[in-house]
Amino acid sequence: MPVGTLATVKAIDPAELRTMRAQMILSNAYHLHLRPGDALIRSLGGLHRFMGWDGPILTDSGGFQVFSLASLRSVSEEGVEFKSHLDGSRRHFTPELVMRIERNLGADVMMQFDHVIPGQSDETTARDASERSIRWLERCRAEFEKLDRDGDEEGKPYGAQALFPVVQGGIHPSLRREAALRAAAVGDWVGFGIGGLSVGEAKPDMYAMLETMDESLPRDRPRYLMGVGFPEDLIEGVRRGVDLFDCVAPTRMGRNGTAFTSNGRVNVKRAEFRADPRPLDENCGCPLCSRFSRAYLRHLVTSDEIMGLRLLSLHNVHFLVTLMHDARAQIRAGEFDRWSHEWLERYHAANTAPSRTR
């Protein structure tokens, strides 16, 4: 899922996302609640209509943003108090409020409000946050169902939406297993979020946790690995049973002049590109690679032209979406294991080769 934090996948048009075969996008309850406001978006017909995207949307609950962007937060059983990163105003998020925000936005998939902790937290901290997240899941579910029955403040009904739990537990396998079982016991969920990974822990720890999750979560429900990730993380995740991902990396790195390519990660400002007439990635059919040279791209990016960061954002999102389409085709053909090994080998070899890391 390309990320459209503020109801726009940065620098990319919804029509372009469709052309690139993106199937679903993510947007953020925290950011949209602060501005322009979820009630405003509801009054304008909901997020799909507001931003001109008619495909599925998932909204993050703000749990991650409250714990990463906001300041002076204090957690209680009731919820989280914090100061807005925009204007410093005092805010109070509870599971119930977050459900109303996500209902107002009208996303197809709503994420529960959860307690997010740093990736290296000890087991006591991780247990506390995980158990609180499960209690909050019960409150989220109750409010989600109440809003389904009662509609909004004017009694106007909400549309069909799904709620996903977020399974926490840090890097502690027993906590992860327990959280998965307890979350599954709270309801018959359409899918499951895997939270609290890619937040500072070592990669082997993340992979171990994904393997634990793969064993513990129902096999017939999609699993969504939140906030992940880079191309290699997506492949490693699919190998461990993950179905959905989201990450700001393709657009953020695009704005910073870095490209994902079939031969590893590339800084497009590199001097060798100065007079290079070839496309950035000869294996790519995106709007950048099918029409422009490395020399032109380098010129745009070194000159801080919007066209440069836009073309790179398009390329990076196209790269990840195409990678996932390829993975799906390989799974269907029964070739995913071999293909993913080869893919990872080539990608890592290129990234560690001297000419690629400079």
Place this chain on the structure above:
Amino acid sequence: MPVGTLATVKAIDPAELRTMRAQMILSNAYHLHLRPGDALIRSLGGLHRFMGWDGPILTDSGGFQVFSLASLRSVSEEGVEFKSHLDGSRRHFTPELVMRIERNLGADVMMQFDHVIPGQSDETTARDASERSIRWLERCRAEFEKLDRDGDEEGKPYGAQALFPVVQGGIHPSLRREAALRAAAVGDWVGFGIGGLSVGEAKPDMYAMLETMDESLPRDRPRYLMGVGFPEDLIEGVRRGVDLFDCVAPTRMGRNGTAFTSNGRVNVKRAEFRADPRPLDENCGCPLCSRFSRAYLRHLVTSDEIMGLRLLSLHNVHFLVTLMHDARAQIRAGEFDRWSHEWLERYHAANTAPSRTR
């Protein structure tokens, strides 16, 4: 002509320019000489191929940039010495060098290198600059023809290009008339540039000079009013016989959150747009107005989202290009005089109405 200073019309794709029916674009010799370099662009097949635009291109000679952007300039009969606005490096532009730069870029229309002065300059200063520009025109023409015969440093021929003189003369009708006659005497030009207007002089002075130019320039050659302008300036220019215009206004104002509309100029951050579901301009068929609401546009622009400045840039360029197509149709129908009067009346009325100026 939408302006693509650094080989890109800021935030707009060449394919979008085509869809909007833009016929010709402008790019800048000064900027492209400094970066990425005109020799580099030539080695990559020229400006059209470099930037992916297969329609006509006109290149400004750098005269205006040398006198507006660069610092510590000193003018002699030979040329202009100045410091680059990018890195402070010493540069020396002569009519001959500028011809080589514009030949390398490969634009369809090259502008002569001229001596640009402030709009309110006295007659002595204006006469001096105008006469120097005419002497430089003779040198430009000689070098332009020499390069046509000899090709580049490797003897490789240049393609078919046209050279336009730039008629100067400040706000002094006799100087303007004299400059027009003398420029016309130097060669059989395909078209004429009208320079040194919209550089700080009063609007009535600019209109008076355009009327003088209309009387003095050959009637069967296109006239290009350099660096102009806003929608109302275009209409006033066409009324006075101008055929070609260029201005950064549509993209620059788009990046700053201002829109041209059929009801005047609009700051899209205005509070009334907060919950407004209507398109920005109900008479417009651009990629912004045909798909998104004022509320969404305001949200994007107040949130500094690239999508906002991009959609506004598209809208503003679409607005000006469509305005010129409309003017052409009215001229063909013999209705231009009546139509342009009504158009100006409506546009000015909207811009001076209190609800529009806030």
